[in-house]
Amino acid sequence: MTPPLRSRASACGKVILLGEHAVVYGIPAVAAGLPGGLELRARPLADRGAPMELSIPAWDVDLVLRIDDDHSVARAALEVLTHCDGPVQGWRIEGETSLPARAGLGSSAALTVALARLVLGQDADLDTVVEASLTGERVFHGEPSGIDSQVAARGGVVRFVRGEAAQPVRPGGPLPLVVIPSRIPRSTVDQVARVRQLVTDQPRIARPVLEAIAGCVDVGISAIERNNLAELGEVMSICHELLSALGVSIPRLDALCSTAREAGALGAKLTGAGGGGCAIAVVPDPAGPIVSALEREGVAALTVTVAP
Numbered sequence: 001m002t003p004p005l006r007s008r009a010s011a012c013g014k015v016i017l018l019g020e021h022a023v024v025y026g027i028p029a030v031a032a033g034l035p036g037g038l039e040l041r042a043r044p045l046a047d048r049g050a051p052m053e054l055s056i057p058a059w060d061v062d063l064v065l066r067i068d069d070d071h072s073v074a075r076a077a078l079e080v081l082t083h084c085d086g087p088v089q090g091w092r093i094e095g096e097t098s099l100p101a102r103a104g105l106g107s108s109a110a111l112t113v114a115l116a117r118l119v120l121g122q123d124a125d126l127d128t129v130v131e132a133s134l135t136g137e138r139v140f141h142g143e144p145s146g147i148d149s150q151v152a153a154r155g156g157v158v159r160f161v162r163g164e165a166a167q168p169v170r171p172g173g174p175l176p177l178v179v180i181p182s183r184i185p186r187s188t189v190d191q192v193a194r195v196r197q198l199v200t201d202q203p204r205i206a207r208p209v210l211e212a213i214a215g216c217v218d219v220g221i222s223a224i225e226r227n228n229l230a231e232l233g234e235v236m237s238i239c240h241e242l243l244s245a246l247g248v249s250i251p252r253l254d255a256l257c258s259t260a261r262e263a264g265a266l267g268a269k270l271t272g273a274g275g276g277g278c279a280i281a282v283v284p285d286p287a288g289p290i291v292s293a294l295e296r297e298g299v300a301a302l303t304v305t306v307a308p
């Protein structure tokens with residue numbers, strides 16, 4: 001018999017601190033969970049045979065989930081529920097979030113992880129939840145590395161290598177970040193394909209860039225563990241230039257990183273797939289002057305402190 005949905009479940013958002021794109025090629029990456037990612041609540045519909053409903057007003061999602069639906073959110077949601085042997089009709093699911101959608105902050109992973117937990121329970125085995133999340137993530141992103149699902153499920157700071165269990169990283173102190181939305185939408189699939197094309201066409205150039213990103217990840221993790229924010233900032237800024245060399249930055253992201261650095265950030269880079277989405281800056285405490293400088297450019301930045 002199909003189990004009922006739990007009444008609530010949640011998942012984190014994520015910021016990739018270092019290693020995006022390179023992680024697709026087996027290089028480690030380090031990412032942090034953003035608390036308050038997505039909270040889902042479920043209640044049974046009066047008509048238990050009615051199609052499932054999914055409403056997340058902050059993401060303009062208001063869907064009736066039908067098996068033959070072409071909408072990627074509907075298809076991904078049904079993939080996850082089916083994979084978990086959960087119900088695919090007779091329930092209404094509502095979501096609350098402070099994460100922007102499609103901004104490189106792990107909104108789709110938060111959705112697929114929280115949906116899996118609505119069936120399996122909030123405390124279900126992490127690997128099982130991640131596996132279920134990936135069935136939905138493939139609908140959105142083709143063949144994702146899995147880093148987004150790992151962080152959405154685990155939270156905290158993790159070092160991730162494709163195909164391996166994520167390892168927790170213990171920050172030596174609070175990690176103050178500013179998340180800077182470009183408000184330019186982008187497609188992860190297209191950005192990953194762009195890098196793949198470069199690696200195929202110019203392996204002697206692209207491979208060393210990926211190796212240099214691996215160096216940034218190693219140095220960055222050590223800096224996080226020692227709470228050396230100046231060094232972390234330095235490698236984040238270098239990593240931004242390396243990602244630019246791979247073709248995934250855009251002038252707007254370059255400009256937002258420069259604004260943050262000129263206003264006192266210790267370093268800044270794009271985060272996630274690039275081509276739009278968000279940049280992140282590691283900042284001294286307080287972050288006020290950096291947030292104000294961005295505000296003068298019409299950008300509402302978000303301050304987040306990753307706790308040790």
Ligand code: MEV
Binds near residue numbers: 145
């Ligand atoms: C997307 O959040 C991160 C990328 O590295 C793609 C992936 O890891 O699947 C760009």
